[in-house]
Amino acid sequence: MKFFEDIKKDFNTMIWVLIPVAIAINIVMGQIVVILKLPIYLDSIGTVLVAVIGGPWAGALTGALSNTIWGLLIDPNALPWWPVAFFIGLVAGFCAKGGLFKTWWKVLIAGFLIALTAAIVSTPIAVYIYGGITASGSSFITAYLLQTGQGVFQSVFSTNFLVEPVDKISTSLLAFAIIQGL
Template sequence: MDKRNIWSFRFTTASLVLIPVAIGINYLGKLFANILKLPLWLDSIGTILASLLAGPIVGAVSGAVNNIIFGLTADPISFVYAISSVAIGLVAGILAAKGWFDSFGKMLMAGLVIGVSVAIVSTPLNIIFWGGQTGNLWGDALFALLMAQGMPMWLASFLNEITVDLPDKLVTVFVSTIIFRRLPHQLLHMYRHDDKIETL
């Protein structure tokens, strides 16, 4: 995919329909993880799916709007992390355009890259707004342990974040890719940028 196609965003009917669908998937995943107290976020499956279908811009918009809606209706903390969701959509869309979702090994690497990228973006937010914590029970337990050991806050916060983000993004990448590959060919054609994306 060339740069013009990667970054293009037209308000087509397909794109406008995809954004609320992606938001709904994100919202349900987040609620599911919260209810079961999982050591995962599960709030970006729709974002990555949107990036696979329509590119990084649509994915980023889906992720950001999802955080705003979730912040208004369930958890105000989500507002702060809209920028993290934008990063997920952008990175996933770029990697998809470069073929990082077309094999198991590449998907594994994509999940790792997305996880590390989001941890880098989110760690300063955690420190500024929440004293280094993430709000995830499992990650915050690790953070408390590391702080008790005398580790610098920025490092304890980063390890807190990445401990949750890496497994979460690996699961998210695989789930979103499975959904993508099971979509009808006619639907994929609506979002087709080039042959490479169509055959992921």
């Protein structure tokens, strides 16, 4: 019962109002990145924002809904990534509960932990669903690594380990700055 009570604590009226706004932020930023073929993602700013303000379960729901809605309405390539977005929200929320969104230097640690989680969860999706080459601009790095003789799993994970820290630390710092401005 305590588990479900903890989940329920993440959700209040403010969070229910913030979730659709955060989903819109995620989709708009993510779609801009896809169109421009940038080697980062920026599609989890809203997820991290909700996770830090509301908690891990609110963040996880925001992430999962973002990719599901984005995938069903705009870009089907976004749909398989919902587990990554779910875990980004979950880890960001637990980092916030652990005090890692109190100062900018702690946010760097949180961003790295979120990035590591995203790299671990996204690698099998990229490999088994897309054969390693996705719609993301970071696939140029993966393609290069494949040409150097690395295997597909190693190439994708190496790319994710290079790109995710830049993306998730930037995302976490941006969410932190927004919250500090509230």
